Amino acid sequence: MLAPWSEAELADLIRGAEAPLVVQGGGTRPVGRPVDGTRLSTENITGISLYEPGALTLVARAGTPLAEIEETLAAENQVLAFEPPDLRAVLGTEGTPTIGGVVATNASGPRRIAASGACRDALLGVRFVDGTGTVAKNGGRVMKNVTGYDLVKLFCGSWGTLGVLTEVSLKVAPKLSSATIAIRGAEGADALSAMTDAVTSPFDISGAAYVPGEAVYLRIEGLEASITYRAGRLQSQLAGFGSVEITDDREASAAIWQRLRDVRDFADDSYALWRVSMRPSAMFDALIAGATELAPLDYRLDWSAGLAWLRLTEAEARTIANARVPGDSTAATGAAILHQKLQDITAAAGGHATLFKAPEALRRSVPSFQPEAPGIAALSQGLRAKFDPRNLLNPGLML
Amino acid sequence: MEMPTPEPRVLSRKPSIVARLRSVLPSDAVIDDPTATRAYECDALTAYRCPPLAAVLPASTDEVAAVLRICHEEGVPVVPRGAGTSLAGGALPTADCVILGLMRMTEVLEVDLSDRLIRVQAGRTNLSVSGAVEADEFFYAPDPSSQLACAIGGNIAMNSGGAHCLKYGVTTNNLLGVKMVTMTGEILEIGGGHLDAAGLDLLGVICGSEGQLGLVTEATLRILRKPEGARPVLIGYDSNEVAGACVSDIIKAGILPVAIEFMDRPCIRACEAFAGAGYPDCEALLIIEVEGSEAEIDEQLGLILQIARRHNPVELREAGSEDEAKRIWLGRKSAFGAMGQINDYMCLDGTIPVSSLPTVLRRIGELSDEYGLDVANVFHAGDGNMHPLILFDANTPGQLETCEALGAEILKLCVEVGGCLTGEHGVGIEKRDLMEVQFSAEELETQMRVKDVFDPQWLLNPAKVFPLATSAARRAAGRDAAA
Numbered sequence: 001m002l003a004p005w006s007e008a009e010l011a012d013l014i015r016g017a018e019a020p021l022v023v024q025g026g027g028t029r030p031v032g033r034p035v036d037g038t039r040l041s042t043e044n045i046t047g048i049s050l051y052e053p054g055a056l057t058l059v060a061r062a063g064t065p066l067a068e069i070e071e072t073l074a075a076e077n078q079v080l081a082f083e084p085p086d087l088r089a090v091l092g093t094e095g096t097p098t099i100g101g102v103v104a105t106n107a108s109g110p111r112r113i114a115a116s117g118a119c120r121d122a123l124l125g126v127r128f129v130d131g132t133g134t135v136a137k138n139g140g141r142v143m144k145n146v147t148g149y150d151l152v153k154l155f156c157g158s159w160g161t162l163g164v165l166t167e168v169s170l171k172v173a174p175k176l177s178s179a180t181i182a183i184r185g186a187e188g189a190d191a192l193s194a195m196t197d198a199v200t201s202p203f204d205i206s207g208a209a210y211v212p213g214e215a216v217y218l219r220i221e222g223l224e225a226s227i228t229y230r231a232g233r234l235q236s237q238l239a240g241f242g243s244v245e246i247t248d249d250r251e252a253s254a255a256i257w258q259r260l261r262d263v264r265d266f267a268d269d270s271y272a273l274w275r276v277s278m279r280p281s282a283m284f285d286a287l288i289a290g291a292t293e294l295a296p297l298d299y300r301l302d303w304s305a306g307l308a309w310l311r312l313t314e315a316e317a318r319t320i321a322n323a324r325v326p327g328d329s330t331a332a333t334g335a336a337i338l339h340q341k342l343q344d345i346t347a348a349a350g351g352h353a354t355l356f357k358a359p360e361a362l363r364r365s366v367p368s369f370q371p372e373a374p375g376i377a378a379l380s381q382g383l384r385a386k387f388d389p390r391n392l393l394n395p396g397l398m399l
Numbered sequence: 400m401e402m403p404t405p406e407p408r409v410l411s412r413k414p415s416i417v418a419r420l421r422s423v424l425p426s427d428a429v430i431d432d433p434t435a436t437r438a439y440e441c442d443a444l445t446a447y448r449c450p451p452l453a454a455v456l457p458a459s460t461d462e463v464a465a466v467l468r469i470c471h472e473e474g475v476p477v478v479p480r481g482a483g484t485s486l487a488g489g490a491l492p493t494a495d496c497v498i499l500g501l502m503r504m505t506e507v508l509e510v511d512l513s514d515r516l517i518r519v520q521a522g523r524t525n526l527s528v529s530g531a532v533e534a535d536e537f538f539y540a541p542d543p544s545s546q547l548a549c550a551i552g553g554n555i556a557m558n559s560g561g562a563h564c565l566k567y568g569v570t571t572n573n574l575l576g577v578k579m580v581t582m583t584g585e586i587l588e589i590g591g592g593h594l595d596a597a598g599l600d601l602l603g604v605i606c607g608s609e610g611q612l613g614l615v616t617e618a619t620l621r622i623l624r625k626p627e628g629a630r631p632v633l634i635g636y637d638s639n640e641v642a643g644a645c646v647s648d649i650i651k652a653g654i655l656p657v658a659i660e661f662m663d664r665p666c667i668r669a670c671e672a673f674a675g676a677g678y679p680d681c682e683a684l685l686i687i688e689v690e691g692s693e694a695e696i697d698e699q700l701g702l703i704l705q706i707a708r709r710h711n712p713v714e715l716r717e718a719g720s721e722d723e724a725k726r727i728w729l730g731r732k733s734a735f736g737a738m739g740q741i742n743d744y745m746c747l748d749g750t751i752p753v754s755s756l757p758t759v760l761r762r763i764g765e766l767s768d769e770y771g772l773d774v775a776n777v778f779h780a781g782d783g784n785m786h787p788l789i790l791f792d793a794n795t796p797g798q799l800e801t802c803e804a805l806g807a808e809i810l811k812l813c814v815e816v817g818g819c820l821t822g823e824h825g826v827g828i829e830k831r832d833l834m835e836v837q838f839s840a841e842e843l844e845t846q847m848r849v850k851d852v853f854d855p856q857w858l859l860n861p862a863k864v865f866p867l868a869t870s871a872a873r874r875a876a877g878r879d880a881a882a
Contacts, residue, residue, distance in 0.1 A: 054647035055753040055783070077653060112594055115540075115623075120600060121572045136842045142750040143782035144569060144822035146558045146607050147830070147837055148864065149846040153571065153603020157596060174653030196513045202536070202627050204691075223654075223702075226695040279514050279592035306594050352597035370597040375587045380599045382852035387845070398598050 001039040007127065007135060007166040010045065014164065014392065015133030023160030023394045025063060025101025028086075028093045032159060032368045032397040034360055042100050045166055048072055050141065056172050057124070057141050062100025062165040069099055073172055081116035081173035083109035083257075089267040091357050100165045106157030109261040110207035110219065113199060113303050116173060120156040125169035128155060130162065131388025141169040154383070160394045162387040176221040178206075179231050180253040183216040185242025191216045192284055194241040195304045201237060203230040208304035209260045216241070217256060260302060263309050271314040272335040272358040274342055278351030280305035286349040287342070294320050294338055309356075312338060332362050339366050346370060369398045400447050400488075400828050403862050403874065405495035408882060409452065409475050416473050417453050420497070423465035428503070430454040439480065439498045443545075444488040444829060446799060451478065451492035458503040460578055460586055460616040467614060468584030470497055474881020476858050477582070479610035481553025482524065484545040486746055487827025489557060489609050493862060499614060501552045507531045508617065514592055516575060518619045521552030525559075528620060537622045540567035543823065544735065555615050558607030560823035565781035566657040566690075567623070569823065571606040578617035579605065582854045591619060604849060609825055610860045612853035626690035629657065631727045632700055634707045635681040635714030639663060642683035643756035645710045646780045649687070650753070654702055659781035660686040660731050663760065666738075666775035666788070667730070673737030676730035679714040685780065686731055734777045735788070742773075742790040745802050749813030750822035753783045762812055763787055770805040772798075784822035785813065811836050826864045834866055843869055856880050 002021070004010040014021070020037030027041065042063040050059040053076040060069055066084060073079055084107040086097055101107075103126070108118035116122065125139030138151035155162060186194045194216045195208040207219030218238075220230045227248065235244045247253050259265070266273060278287055283305040291297055295316040300309045312335055320334035335358060342353040352370035355363065372380060380398075388395075409416070417431045430436055431453040441448040452475070457463045470477050480490040480500045492498050501522030509518040512535055519528055525546040528539040542561035543549055549559070555577065560569040567573065576590030590602040605612050636642040646659055662670065662684045671678045678684060685707075689699040700717060707715060718724035730737075738744045751759050760776060767774040767789075778785040787809055791802040810820050810830065814837045820830045834843060843865060850857065856877035861870070 052752065052754055054651045056650060057752065076651075106595060106600070108595070115567050115572075117568060117572050118595060120595075120603060121568060130845065134841050134845070136839070136845045138842070138845070140817065140819050142752055142784075142818050142822070144560050144564070144750045144779070144784040145819045146560075146569075146823055146825050147819040147821050148826065148834065148843075149849050150558065150571065150604055150607045151845065151849070153600045153606075154849075156603070157600050162599075174650075174655065176653065200512060200515060200537075200624050202624050204626070223695070223698050225698045226691060229692060229694055277593045277595050277597075279511075279516075281511065281514050282592075303594060350591040351593040354597075372598050373588070375581075375585050376589065376598070376601065379587075379601060379852060383599060383849065386848040386852055 001041055003041045003044045005044045007045060007129065010164060010166065011129045011133045011135050013040070014129055014131065017392050020395050021392050023164050025098030025104065026095040028088050028095045028097045029091065029101060029105050030093060031105070031354070031356055032363070033399060034363055035394050035397055040164070042164060042166065043096070043098060049167065053078060057169065058172050059141055059167065059169040060099050061167050062098060064099050066097040066099055066102055074175070077175045078172045079175045080122065080170065081111055082119045082122050083111050083261055084119065085109050085261045085263070087262060090263045090270070090273065099168055103156055103168045104158065104160050104165055110209060110257055110302050113208060113306065114206040120153050122171045123152050123156050123168060124171055126152050126155050126165055127167035128163035128165050131390055131393050139169065143171060159397055161384055161398055162393070164393065177224055177227060177250055178219055178221040178253045179227045179246055179248040180256050181218040181220070181231060181234055182245050182247065183238055183242045186216050187212065189284055190241055192280065192305050194238055196280065197238060198234060199304045201234065203234055207257055210301040210305065211265070212299065217260065219253070219257060260300065263300060265300060266309065266311040269313055270311045270357060271317050271331050272312045272362065273356045274310045274339070274353050275356045276308040276310065276342060276346060276351065276353045277306065278308070278346060278349060282349040282351070283308060286345050290345045291338065291342060294341060310342070332359065335362055336366055343370055367399060401867055402449065402493055403867065405493055406878060409473070409495040412473065413452055416475060419469045419473070420453065420455055420466060423469065424455060424457060424462055428456045428458065439492060439500070442483040442485040442488060442490040444486055444491065444827065447488055447491055447828065449492050449494055451496050451498040452494060454498040454500055456500045456503045460580060463499065463614050463616050464580045464584040464586055466497070466499060467580055467582055471583050471858065474856070474858070474878065476861050478860050479552070479556065479614055481522065481550030481556065482548050484549040485553065485557065485825065485827055487821070487825045487829040489825050489827040489863060491828055501550055504616060512537060515622055516592055516619055517622050518617060519551060520617055521555070521615050522550050525549050525551060525554055532622050536625045538625050539620055539622050540573050541570050551618050551620070552615050555606050555618060556608065556610045557823070557825035560784065562658045562660060562779060565659060565779065566655055571603060573621045574602065574606055574618060575621055576619035577602060577605060577615045579613040579615050581613050582856065582858050587613070609827065609864050611850050611864060612859065627692045628696060629688055629690045630696045630700065630718050631686050631688040631724055632703065632718065633714065633716040633727045634685045634687065634712050635679040636683045636710065637681055637713050639683045639760045640757040641710050642685055645685065645707055647753060648706045649703055650781065652702060652706060654699055656687045656689045656699070656703070656781065658686070658688040659779070661776070661778050661780035662731065662734065663776040665773060666734060666777045669737045669741055669775060670730035670734050673740055674730050674733040676726050678730050681713045686727055731777065738775060738788050738790065743793040744788045744790050745806055747785065747787045747789070747806050747809055748821045748824040749810050749818055750782070750784045751813050751816050751818035753780070755816040755818070756780070756783070759785070759812060759816060763809055766805060766808050770801055772802055772805055783818065807833060828863060831864060832866050834864070847873060
């Protein structure tokens, strides 16, 4: 594995490269089409280069462990508002998540639905080495910046296919007290209605998730008196949906959201896992209805039903294969059928389905990322050809 | 301000180009009469003017696509125009261009309160987007000062901000999807009602690309439920440093107001003379607004005032009523008008790290003395977005040039302390030639590559954003390809 110690060394290495490179941070998110090549990690390009709590700004080199950043922020009672998921348990990976990896995958937790948004919304600037070995920066470390094109957003979530990030600059946020409201008894469409009611109330919801058969969870954050007030208002507003209970213990509340953020429930026993992003109103009618026609899948909803995680067990995968392809009961066949169905649904209803975890053979045979419409695909391909003309950086990963 | 020489091949073909445009649009949607095209000769950067070859006012995405196909075939540059409120010259024409105006595309196409989104045509004004959902107690958050007039299409082109973006973010953070027409007339749907991109975040790079990548005709925007209430407080200090320290302490304390506005003495005095809002005569004034229920507002303001008092304010005024709240905002909201009454002014838009505020204000004062022009400062302090207003007299020969030179110095200072040239107005032509202060040649190259992909012939708003010399080869190649 190649693990250069500086941006300059990395640039030399890319300029001299002749074969594909598997670009990664800590390698904890092996998503997409597997790339055959030499592993290139930013894990040695580390360190927080600037932290100004009073300006809510932090700049760190790409290989800096996420944990180090979170500890540094915690000392000033601050956090990354987009609460990046740690997917090691659910994806069955080891290693150290890095801030560069978080940014390259736009890893964004439950707070996506609040004003603070996703990782891409907190990202103020990037430095990177592109596929020609050129070092460049874009954006900066200030909150408002419209100087030139916004390549910051373009690089966020580009999975190392446009360039290798070397430094990122982030807007951070104060750590707030939180409380969690659990509504029990609201299932299916009722769960959607409960979440919708909450996020369209004036009470500033910063998390809305659904665990089928368990509860709808809502998070409120802020100053203490404000939490008490909003929790009370929501409790009476939502009473019609089921039993409403409030967890105002800070740690207990945080634990619930960490479990949901990291999709912990599916850490065991998953053959394949999908992440689906859709309009909330289409989530049940189109996606869940369509997917569960094939098998009684378990799922979790986040982002007020704008995000779904669907889990397929090996037994369910075989059942699908058996029912659909006479004489073929392999799990891979069943998973491929479901995969196609999910991407068809999102193509028709808007949104996208990504195969987040599956045996490597399956990831080689289907497009993990939702295929794009021809006009969009041409632009994406055009951009990759400009930034990585020699096709060196995670080639094909997003295709 | 240098602009490219108009292409004689295009100028000489004006009659046939106009005839082709008339064949795809209603006749009143193609304007080529020289007196009528003068209405499009400039935007809000009025110092620079040039009537276009023609202006077109399509009413649908299909009409936009038809216009762009023709302009592509004819090799005619196209300058998109929302409402023409750009302060950076983003909609400034060249004599050989077609202005594509969005003002006939103002429809609301979809409102979905449950999914918290609205889909509108791009010519709709910013304020009327909120207007469409106001009765349901929802709003669209980005609020540029020109929100009564400016179009969503222009907001997307410039990634516009506003006073309340400290909490809610700028346009790019509230934009979910666009329908966009490329220069070749291809119609693309990018994003939609979902919250993240399927592949590369093209929406992220389209927003803020100043109309150089495509013509956005429709936008899907995030709308939010209105908070129960809002209340401002006014705090006066006898030095900019202390006011800056107060802002920093409030943010460090974990309170996130929706707005923190800052005015310095020259600005306070001008506003007071103009609007009579009853502002104290002091060095620095902060207006801080928080949102929520009455009790929540009391709780937040309690903490803010506690911090403010530690810095020994000369004035501390909490709005006790709706009327008092209006008076607190009155002076700030009339700041530009107040300046306009005294003088011609140029409004800058650099952003700086909040920690550099005192240094930058001191240095601006020194530069102001050096150049002999007054500078008043009003800005969004929470996010470091400065708006120094340089006062000058356009009728005194040489003053515009002196003003521009001083402006350039101030913007260089912003970059020097770790900030940027423009926080919310855009580069346009105004800051085009300063881009090399902030970016290396390689960095500009990485940005221009994006335009190469979306608009290989460089026909969309080609003379903006990048220094003319830097983009010259690409523009020339595009021209040759068209010929």
